[in-house]
Amino acid sequence: GAVVSQHPSRVICKSGTSVKIECRSLDFQATTMFWYRQFPKQSLMLMATSNEGSKATYEQGVEKDKFLINHASLTLSTLTVTSAHPEDSSFYICSASIPQGLGETQYFGPGTRLLVL
């Protein structure tokens, strides 16, 4: 299957700082990438859809000024958590969509665990 990487895998930061998370498709080009947040023992919650060369589409309740998304190339999307606070601590996962098999399959990165102190 397609490979998606994320960096960093884990980050600890002080409250008020900004954190950038990178999502890369390693062996394919992805015009669309997705960013999810997952709290412990819960399902994945879609935050936004990242489209190459255009503005991201945010889900209801997700602050676009808080979670900045940039999809500058067909292999890279970044999520910046601005002025992070303890409640932003979570597992952030990206995925890239690729037409394969029966439909547009999403392949996920390994996730980034963010801890805001």
Added chain:
Amino acid sequence: GESVGLHLPTLSVQEGDNSIINCAYSNSASDYFIWYKQESGKGPQFIIDIRSNMDKRQGQRVTVLLNKTVKHLSLQIAATQPGDSAVYFCAENFDAGNMLTFGGGTRLMVKP
């Protein structure tokens, strides 16, 4: 709103037995479904997918069944192994794009 849900939050099976993980969906417009496996601290891993014009699809040791009449999806794992222990999510696609809506997840625990 419409959502995907699961009947059993935790499933415990003996190694070597078959496992069945269930998922109920409510959006009749959904036409594409995927099962993902998520191990602790990792991102979801694609297992198998199925379209709404199919009722069964088989992979290696896994089978997905789709019953559109009752809007039910299941994942069957044959000869369950300790490495199968994880949380399993079903996801559905029902819009013209490629967004997925995830169910709540089922934790599969395999006893040696």
